[in-house]
Amino acid sequence: MPEEATPRNILEKFVLSVSNTLERPVVWFRETVVEPNQQHSVWYHQKFRRVPTIDECYTDDAVCIAEANLQFKRDKLVDSDILSILRERYEDCALYEAPDHLEKCRPLFDQYQEATTNWFIKYGDLGGYGDAKAAYMKQKHRMIWERRHGPVGSGMNGAAPTEN
Known part of the structure; x- marks a missing residue:
């Protein structure tokens, strides 16, 4: 995640907290569940070996x-x-x-x-x-x-x- 600037006022602080509430679970799920399983799953972007023509x-x-x-x-x-x-x-x-x-x-x-x-x-x-x-x-x-x-x-x- 990019470094977050410190909010300047209460409105920015509120918007940032709502954004983090919605974004952090999605980022956590992608980083801990989706990306590790992409390398091991045979169904994710399945690549077939080339066979003789x-x-x-x-x-x-x-x-x-x-x-x-x-x-x-x-x-x-x-x-x-x-x-x-x-x-x-x-x-x-x-x-x-x-x-x-x-x-x-x-x-x-x-x-x-x-x-x-x-x-x-x-x-x-x-x-x-x-x-x-x-x-x-x-x-x-x-x-x-x-x-x-x-x-x-x-x-x-x-x-x-x-x-x-």
Whole structure:
């Protein structure tokens, strides 16, 4: 707690005593109960260990595949939440800077657009039941496409062989 200045008059003394009456039990509870238990509790900010990804699993290892799918779903939730936070930041900026938000909120919008593109590259078109294997196959197909035709969205570049 910060050092408290001595009250100058009776009103400050009264306000300080009411404040201490309300604040001290809360501070005591946090310092003696909450903070010591944060280090020992497995439920407080649970951190999962990273497991092998789907490309590191053997085809008949069901446990490894299941763990990779669970990790994929956790990663998708985290990435979706990050995308939601970026969208909220841009919307708040646009609301606050209403008339000229296009210039003032441009960095936030660009960051949101890049995150949206990256999210769609990884998770887009997988559907609600998409799993780690489907995402891995999507990534593989994208890499093959880029090797043959250049970056996605740049057109065919005339690199694809045409049939007569």
